[in-house]
Amino acid sequence: MDDPCPGGRPLLADDGPRVADAIASTAWIAELAPAASLPERMREVIADAWLQDARSEHASVASFARATLELLALAAPPALVAASQRASLDEVEHARLCFALASRYAGAALGPGPLPAVPTRPAELVRLACDTFVEGCVGETIAALVATRAARCCADPSVTAVLARIADDEAEHAALAWATIAWAVAQGGEAVRSAVRALARDMHAAALHAEPPAPASSAALLAHHGRLDAAAHHACLVDAWQHLIADAVAELCGDSLAASDGAQA
DSSP states (O other): OBOOOOOSSOOEETTEEOOOOEEEOSTTOOOOOOOOOOOHHHHHHHHHHHHHHHHHHHHHHHHHHHHHHHHHHTTOOHHHHHHHHHHHHHHHHHHHHHHHHHHHHHTSOEEEOOOOOOOOOOOOHHHHHHHHIIIIIIHHHHHHHHHHHHHHHOOOHHHHHHHHHHHHHHHHHHHHHHHHHHHHHHHHTHHHHHHHHHHHHHHHHHHHHSOOOOOOTTHHHHHHTTOOBHHHHHHHHHHHIIIIIHHHHHHHHSOOOHHHHHHHO
16 A cells, blocks of 8 residues: 655665664654544554655665775775765664654654664675666665655645755755766776666666556545555656666766666556
8 A cells, every 4th residue: 555665775785675673662762743534544554664765765764874884995085985974873863763753653652673684785886886877876866856745745744844954964865876887987997887877777677667556445544644556656666766766877878778768667
């Protein structure tokens, strides 16, 4: 019923994204106004959606911490390192806000348990560029667009404020990812460009050929509370690729993803 959580920069391992289990806790909850009255089932759905976002935002703290170490391992400039550190702190606040909303709708205090550790990754420029593209350029660009559109449809001022904060920060995090790719291209030249270009083509084709989900019958009520249904989320994914990500790849890597667009047309 709800969208796959945008959740900021994912903490990826070989077996997929890592997140902490949810536990009863008040430690990660920001203060927010009470939620409006809702049918119990809808309240549960919205609470679970915010909880998934909260767990993903919490994992993003670790993802940026790892990104900082990887930048340092490759002698990245201080501006990129500092921005990565700031982004990690942004994600702490995102997690607190999303855990607060999850708790608000669930009617019980929720927070993160221990977060499983992920192994370190080789300090290789091409790998850094590709990981940054997946986790930052794609993930954060889509997350920013999802939060922006969710904020436009939301009728709850407290939730709108949270979404606006997340949208602004995720847009900055996406810009950091693109700046990191630009630095990697400047350092590694064609090897980096060709690797990112090939990865982008594969991901672009997969995104545009994915079957769009049917709109949920509860889409309007979800939107009222700042949640996009799966159909609206899919539209964000497609629009992000067609109007934002593809253009940035072309600018940085000197090639167009138009072939993928042609296959879709």
